[in-house]
Amino acid sequence: xxxxxxxxxxxxxxxxxxxxxxxxxxxxxxxxxxxxxxxxxxxxxxxxxxxxxxxxxxxxxxxxxxxxxxxxxxxxxxxxxxxxxxxxxxxxxxxxxxxxxxxxxxxxxxxxxxxxxxxxxxxxxxxxxxxxxxxxxxxxxxxxxxxxxxxxxxxxx
Amino acid sequence: xxxxxxxxxxxxxxxxxxxxxxxxxxxxxxxxxxxxxxxxxxxxxxxxxxxxxxxxxxxxxxxxxxxxxxxxxxx
Numbered sequence: 450x451x452x453x454x455x456x457x458x459x460x461x462x463x464x465x466x467x468x469x470x471x472x473x474x475x476x477x478x479x480x481x482x483x484x485x486x487x488x489x490x491x492x493x494x495x496x497x498x499x500x501x502x503x504x505x506x507x508x509x510x511x512x513x514x515x516x517x518x519x520x521x522x523x524x525x526x527x528x529x530x531x532x533x534x535x536x537x538x539x540x541x542x543x544x545x546x547x548x549x550x551x552x553x554x555x556x557x558x559x560x561x562x563x564x565x566x567x568x569x570x571x572x573x574x575x576x577x578x579x580x581x582x583x584x585x586x587x588x589x590x591x592x593x594x595x596x597x598x599x600x601x602x603x604x605x606x
Numbered sequence: 607x608x609x610x611x612x613x614x615x616x617x618x619x620x621x622x623x624x625x626x627x628x629x630x631x632x633x634x635x636x637x638x639x640x641x642x643x644x645x646x647x648x649x650x651x652x653x654x655x656x657x658x659x660x661x662x663x664x665x666x667x668x669x670x671x672x673x674x675x676x677x678x679x680x681x
Contacts, residue, residue, distance in 0.1 A: 463617050470621070474628060474645060525653060526660025533661065546673075555672035556664045563667075 461541065515571075523560060530556060 534552040538544060625642075632639035640648075649655035 463614070463621070467621055470625065473649065474640075476645075476649070521653065522656045522660050525657035526664060529657045530661035530664050533665075551673055552668065555668045559664060559667045559672065 462537070519564070519568075523564065527556060527560065 538548055629642050632641040
């Protein structure tokens with residue numbers, strides 16, 4: 450027998466999560482179908498370049514834009530989650546165990562741990578890719594130097 | 607109360623099963639289902655979508671690795 454507290458604290462959030470996932474998938478499907486009509490849009494959906502520092506090719510402006518993008522996403526996501534947590538706590542269930550404090554500090558700690566790691570990994574990946582590109586370009590140049598050009602025509606007397 | 611965790615696990619198993627089934631079907635190109643990557647790419651075009659995804663990721667990390675843990679992360 451399901452108690453009312455179980456329904457409020459477990460079933461409702463789970464149902465909400467399920468509806469959220471299904472709505473997301475449905476939204477994606479709708480967008481994808483709409484995009485299929487426009488072939489150029491379709492191309493950007495499937496084979497477009499990924500977002501990130503690669504598009505900026507290591508330029509300072511690219512990294513600044515990426516940092517701004519990441520900062521906006523981080524702050525927005527954090528505030529959104531805190532809003533949901535507060536609504537859940539005051540509207541659905543008064544969960545014990547320093548719920549609010551843990552939400553604010555725990556997620557902030559995750560951000561502090563994850564962001565530098567992600568930034569370092571992105572920088573190393575980009576550096577590795579640039580080095581690979583330089584090596585490939587150098588090999589191509591060396592190959593082009595070895596290929597003999599067309600012979601000059603003999604002078605006619 | 608002993609049935610409480612079992613019901614929770616069953617519902618979560620169903621949710622993840624549905625998700626994996628969706629991804630499998632879309633990767634197998636059955637019908638015109640978009641893959642999760644397609645869906646996420648579309649969502650991440652919009653700031654609110656990025657915020658929601660980041661909030662979801664943050665919640666998962668907090669829920670699984672911070673809340674209730676007494677080793678290393680919590681005194």
